[in-house]
Structure formats: structure tokens, C-alpha cells
Amino acid sequence: METNILLDLKDVNKVFGNNHVLKNINLQIERGKFITFLGPSGCGKTTLLRSIAGFYTVDQGEVWIDGEMVNDLPPYKRGTPMVFQEYALFPHMTVFDNIAYGLDIMKRPEGEIQQRVEAAMAQVKLTGLEDRYPHQMSGGQQQRVAMARALVMNSLIILLDEPLSNLDAKLREEVRVELRAIQQELGLTVIYVTHDQLEALSMSDQIVVFNKGAIDQYGTPHEIYYEPKTQYVADFIGTTNFADAKVVKYESGMATVQYGQAGDTVTTETSEKLAVGEEVLLCVRPESLRIEQPEIGEFHMTGLIKSSMFLGEKQRYFLVDEIGKEWIVDAYDIGKKTFEGVVRITAAAEKIHIIKKTDS
Known part of the structure; x- marks a missing residue:
């Protein structure tokens, strides 16, 4: 029986040397939601994202995706493509080949690859740019290529690690709106890492606020802003x-x-x-x-x-x-x-x- 919980983290801990980076993380994420991991640098949000993706092995606890514990699965078997801050595009490949890379590795049929890449490019407004190389594109276009490369895999969860941080303020706002629209239109489950409070408040269905490797609060943007559970959350947001x-x-x-x-x-x-x-x-x-003058009460x-x-x-x-x-x-x-x-x-x-x- 399918549950609405797509990602279930149970008592997840991660230690690097003497640094206890993730401390007993318990978190359930529903299908089709835009979830933001929010917090300052060094709070553990990117480490948790990479632990979900499989780039880090958790030292304690369990990571469940779609009802399956994936602790021992490598990244390419988890169905969690990741869009990095620096995009990680292959400079010697065209836009089409960059987007198709994951499907090529899976040895999907050529016709299917063509169809899925064209569909992903249309979703991020890149149609007609198939033959360009990354160095011929703007930062915003490169970000769209990285997003299309994740979308084309038809994955359960898409992980975004501060993907807009290299863009200027105006372009950030434009791409932010586009990302949210794509997520809602396709019903994607997205986990988005940022330290930008405005991004978190404007894009998210739910926000996870991190404080020194632990979760201080998990709630809607309205709850996080107007009903903070701790002084740290109230002080960090706005x-x-x-x-x-x-x-x-x-x-x-x-x-x-x-x-x-x-x-x-x-x-x-x-x-x-x-x-x-x-x-x-x-x-x-x-x-x-x-x-102004106060009213009674x-x-x-x-x-x-x-x-x-x-x-x-x-x-x-x-x-x-x-x-x-x-x-x-x-x-x-x-x-x-x-x-x-x-x-x-x-x-x-x-x-x-x-x-x-x-x-x-």
C-alpha cells in the first residue's frame, strides 16, 4: 500500500572526525512537496542532502525512500538526482548530451532518450539550444540545463544544493519563480538547500530550520515566520x-x-x-x-x-x-x-x- 510519505529519516547521525554534523535527525517528507532546508553555513543542511543522495554514508540511523531503506544503495540507484551549486556540467558536451547523460548511462533506447530530453528542455525553456556548449550559455541557462538533467530521469526526489547562488539578484528571482512553477506543474518532490530566507519563505511548502546539526523547527513558511518554536528560529528568519x-x-x-x-x-x-x-x-x-495611540487590551x-x-x-x-x-x-x-x-x-x-x- 502506497503511503504519502516519500522520504523518511530515522535518527540520522553523521560525524566527521570530532565534528558531530548531524544529530539525531528525524524527518518525514510527503510526495509532491517543495521542502527547503534552511540555515547558516555549517549547520548540516548540505550534509543531510548529500546523505539522502548517497554521497555520504550515515554513521547511525536509517534513510527510507518510497518504503525502501537505501543506506547501502549507491547514489545512482536511489533515484535522487542532485543539482549542484556549480551546476557540474560537462564542458565538452552539448546541452543535449549533458541532459541525456544519465539516460545514456542507463542504456535507454535512442528514441526514448530523444523524447525525454526534448520534453525536459521544453519544461525549462531551453528548446532550440540543443547544440550549444555550456561556455556559450549564461549562468541562468546553465542552471536550467542542470535542472533539465535532473528532470529527465523521472526521479522520485530532486535535490537542489543552493542552485541559484551564482546568479545575480534579478535572475535569481526569475529562476526561483520558474523552479516553483515546474515543481507544481509536474507534482515533483523537491528538497532545496539555501541560506536565503526569502527563497525559503517564497518557494516552500515546508521549511526545515537547522541549528548546529539539529532541526529546530519543521513547518510551513507562515508557521516558521509567525509561530517560531525557539528564539533561534525567530531571530534567524527575518x-x-x-x-x-x-x-x-x-x-x-x-x-x-x-x-x-x-x-x-x-x-x-x-x-x-x-x-x-x-x-x-x-x-x-x-x-x-x-x-499610534493604543486601544484597550x-x-x-x-x-x-x-x-x-x-x-x-x-x-x-x-x-x-x-x-x-x-x-x-x-x-x-x-x-x-x-x-x-x-x-x-x-x-x-x-x-x-x-x-x-x-x-x-
């Missing part, structure tokens, strides 16, 4: 404000917390199970704060604007509150209106996210 607070009431997923010098309180929904008296962190995104405080920065679609303010804590507030669609001096900043209660103080 810009955020943190404030110390204490739980004064908790009942059925609703928590009232006390914060600030005046002992103000705010009541908000939370998925955390909290105890009265517990010290927590409030996480508030800059775009969730407003500079909202999160609010007084702050002094120290400086501001115009960022096109928004004005970013840097404030200091009455206890010397710094805050960042983003004001959108401001026109010519700007603020100075002492102001009140507010946020709707549902925009306040509570994080338990469990980080080391």
Missing part, C-alpha cells in the same frame, strides 16, 4: 523584537503575560503549555507594531525614536523604551508622514507570539 515577560494567567491555550516597567499585561493565544510565574519571551515582528508602550531608515515600501524606526530596550518598527504606505521624538507603539494581541525560555 527581523524581530524580543521582550522579557512573566506568565500571570494560563488557561486553555490563552496566556496573560506581564511585561515592561509599568507591569502592563497582554492576553494572547499560544500553543505552548505554560505555568503561572514562568519567564517567557514575547516575539513581535516590526511590521506588527504601529506608532493591546500590547503597548512608550518609546523614543532614535533614528529611522527609508526602505522604499516602508519606513523602519529604531526606538528605545522606558527601560532602555531597543525596538524595531516598520511603517508601510506612509506617504510623506514620518514620526519623531516620544511616541506610543502598539500591536494587536494576536500578533504577539510567546516563546518558552528553553534555549541554552
